[in-house]
Amino acid sequence: MAMMMMMNPINLQFSNLNKITNPYPNSRIQQARSLNSSLITNSSHHNSSFQSLVHEFNPNIPIQQALTPPSSWYTSPDFLSLEFHHVFFKGWQAVGCMEQVQEANSFFTGRLGNIEYVVCRDENGVLRAFHNVCRHHASLLAFGSGKGTCFTCPYHGWTYGLNGSLLKATRITGIKNFNVKDFGLVPLRVAIWGPFILLNFETKVSSQKGYDDDDVGTEWLGSASKILSTNGVDTSLSYLCRREYTIECNWKVFCDNYLDGGYHVPFAHKDLASGLKLDSYSTIIYENVSIQGCDGGEVKSQEDFDRLGSKSLYAFIYPNFMVNRYGPWMDTNLVIPLGPRKCKVIFDYFLDASLKDDEAFVAKSLEDSEKVQMEDIMLCESVQRGLESPAYDCGRYAPMVEKAMHHFHCLLHQNLIK
Numbered sequence: 074m075a076m077m078m079m080m081n082p083i084n085l086q087f088s089n090l091n092k093i094t095n096p097y098p099n100s101r102i103q104q105a106r107s108l109n110s111s112l113i114t115n116s117s118h119h120n121s122s123f124q125s126l127v128h129e130f131n132p133n134i135p136i137q138q139a140l141t142p143p144s145s146w147y148t149s150p151d152f153l154s155l156e157f158h159h160v161f162f163k164g165w166q167a168v169g170c171m172e173q174v175q176e177a178n179s180f181f182t183g184r185l186g187n188i189e190y191v192v193c194r195d196e197n198g199v200l201r202a203f204h205n206v207c208r209h210h211a212s213l214l215a216f217g218s219g220k221g222t223c224f225t226c227p228y229h230g231w232t233y234g235l236n237g238s239l240l241k242a243t244r245i246t247g248i249k250n251f252n253v254k255d256f257g258l259v260p261l262r263v264a265i266w267g268p269f270i271l272l273n274f275e276t277k278v279s280s281q282k283g284y285d286d287d288d289v290g291t292e293w294l295g296s297a298s299k300i301l302s303t304n305g306v307d308t309s310l311s312y313l314c315r316r317e318y319t320i321e322c323n324w325k326v327f328c329d330n331y332l333d334g335g336y337h338v339p340f341a342h343k344d345l346a347s348g349l350k351l352d353s354y355s356t357i358i359y360e361n362v363s364i365q366g367c368d369g370g371e372v373k374s375q376e377d378f379d380r381l382g383s384k385s386l387y388a389f390i391y392p393n394f395m396v397n398r399y400g401p402w403m404d405t406n407l408v409i410p411l412g413p414r415k416c417k418v419i420f421d422y423f424l425d426a427s428l429k430d431d432e433a434f435v436a437k438s439l440e441d442s443e444k445v446q447m448e449d450i451m452l453c454e455s456v457q458r459g460l461e462s463p464a465y466d467c468g469r470y471a472p473m474v475e476k477a478m479h480h481f482h483c484l485l486h487q488n489l490i491k
């Protein structure tokens with residue numbers, strides 16, 4: 074949304090853009106455009122071109138002078154492929170919540186890029202995760218979510234236990250050099266932090282050791298781990314429900330919209346704005362996390378958080394997970410890229426158990442939330458169309474409010490150059 078708010082003034086001054094972007098080479102915008110063309114016409118130079126494209130954003134330029142990343146970061150299919158490998162397939166990624174695998178023999182499936190996964194709790198209560206791919210001829214094994222004591226492949230019936238072992242390979246009489254132990258499901262690293270389930274897609278793993286909450290918290294959240302857990306982002310609330318939205322925009326457009334420090338709220342969410350003390354909006358940046366605070370007074374330090382408690386806290390956990398903790402509520406937003414101009418956002422709602430049965434309160438709150446989501450979706454889809462326009466290459470940051478967005482872009486750059 075912030076980007077949309079910025080489009081009009083930038084476009085009005087488009088012919089003066091070189092003046093605005095004085096710290097940069099005059100041909101900066103043209104370079105971005107020609108790079109875009111070369112990516113299409115000269116595949117043999119993809120790697121070097123991509124690195125050049127990544128460097129079109131310079132994280133070392135202070136936010137007051139910085140340009141936003143070029144629009145090709147938001148439109149190129151190949152750039153998205155780069156993001157999967159350098160951003161999403163590194164480190165811990167949120168994929169769901171404990172509620173989805175609360176009981177023994179329950180499971181849920183998902184897809185991130187070209188990785189199909191299944192998370193399950195086996196009959197002994199051990200949480201496990203695997204690539205959701207049959208070892209016979211690669212059919213997907215499980216679909217959606219549910220309960221069962223095994224995974225039976227819908228293609229030829231090979232059957233796997235929830236611990237991943239191959240229990241039955243049908244009609245393989247005569248096969249040679251085949252050991253069932255070599256054909257179990259391929260495991261993934263899985264961990265829990267608070268109410269959230271995390272996967273790590275980095276390497277194949279031969280065993281699934283448990284992960285300590287503190288270790289995972291430090292790896293995933295850095296120093297923000299303690300801030301979040303002591304400010305109400307924990308397992309104390311009851312799970313309520315899930316809402317999913319498919320949005321015609323690049324996944325980063327949704328993230329950017331979240332990270333504009335409330336910039337768009339008075340313009341785009343008038344009803345929401347009336348209930349917020351927008352002057353109190355503030356942002357703290359941690360390693361891989363940024364936390365925006367509002368409504369509970371200005372939050373500028375850990376001491377402020379300690380003093381003010383968890384009244385309203387909006388945490389962005391790089392690259393694609395948001396945790397919103399306000400009053401008796403918590404909701405999480407998981408942004409899943411589906412293509413260069415399409416993403417799915419999963420909202421999970423949690424509520425203080427004492428209010429869960431207050432149907433009128435719950436219905437009104439969810440209705441209000443839905444209205445905000447619809448307003449955001451309109452903005453995000455509008456921004457995506459603007460990003461695809463030849464009139465736009467880069468924007469600027471509003472330095473006082475868009476710090477978290479700039480931090481997000483710096484983290485992306487840091488991952489993408491590796």
Ligand code: FES
Binds near residue numbers: 208226228231
């Ligand atoms: S692909 Fe699964 S049993 Fe054949």
